[in-house]
Amino acid sequence: MASIKDVANLAGVAVGTVSRVINNAGAVKPATRDKVKAAIEQLNYVPDEVARNFKMQKSKMVALMLPSIWNPFFSELAYYIEDELDRSGFKLMLCNSGGKPEKELYYFDMLKQNKVAGIVGITYNDIESSVSAGIPMISIDRHFSKQITCVTSDNFEGGRIALRKLVQAGSKKPAFLGNVPSMYSETLRRKDGFVHEAQALGIPYAVYEEPDAIKNEDEYYSNFLRRHPDIDGVFAITDMTAARYIETAKEAGIRVPEDVKVIGYDGIQDHPYFHPVLSTIRQPVEEMARTAVKLLLGKVEGEALEQEVFCIPVTYRAGETT
The missing domain is CATH 3.40.50.2300 (Response regulator)
Structure with missing residues (x-):
């Protein structure tokens, strides 16, 4: 993966100049700015500053990745996640992957380059290497080897x-x-x-x-x-x-x-x-959703979570099939 130093070397400028271009801060000559942007594009560089912006909570957007919005369980979960985000002054970006790993990878790549505050994710695919530890994330039902907290029912x-x-x-x-x-x-x-x-x-x-x-x-x-x-x-x-x-x-x-x-x-x-x-x-769909959002926003603020898994009790609801 390219570094900011690689961009600077390719553009023939100092690292500080690359940083000023990325953050649109300070005076940089137009020709120099164009060289830096071309080097970033050629190297497919994702700035480290993006991760820093997550921690500073400059964004009020949270991404929700779902396997399918058609599934009533996922729809209900999305409803309560959006409601809890709205209560906290955040907005929801819905990423409906259809359960396709290539689409999930596309979304993760997009989210790395866009300044979302964090991600609530549901995925059952092998995309471990593409989950960035630099982006605050809460997983529903899935364990990752990285320090990503999981919210699940019992x-x-x-x-x-x-x-x-x-x-x-x-x-x-x-x-x-x-x-x-x-x-x-x-x-x-x-x-x-x-x-x-x-x-x-x-x-x-x-x-x-x-x-x-x-x-x-x-x-x-x-x-x-x-x-x-x-x-x-x-x-x-x-x-x-x-x-x-x-x-x-x-x-x-x-x-x-x-x-x-x-x-x-x-x-x-x-x-x-x-x-x-x-x-x-x-x-407990509502409790799972609201817990996931609260944990994520805590992570965005830099809070350390004591538990890796938050397991919420279930209940039996009798119907006509027993």
């Missing part, structure tokens, strides 16, 4: 609660229905909690997973029904997964909840997909 406890509720509803052989992201995420702990509780109670169980993203959803759900015909309870990794399973099960003549009890995870029952109303593990 996924492990959510899995445990789901297993117990299925058993209480009469399930004798429940299954976990999920997918595996390319990078480790706190969402994987939903399965861990489910399996832990099943083993602790001595309940037979099944786990069905495919790599994320699922290439063929129809095949994914039909394979599950074919491989596990004796399942009488399902804990799905998300509410959307649960809703799609219920739809497929109905087409196969399986009744919910008479034949199979179903519990999702997120708590977005207001979405029209949910008929019948889904029993679910409700994430």
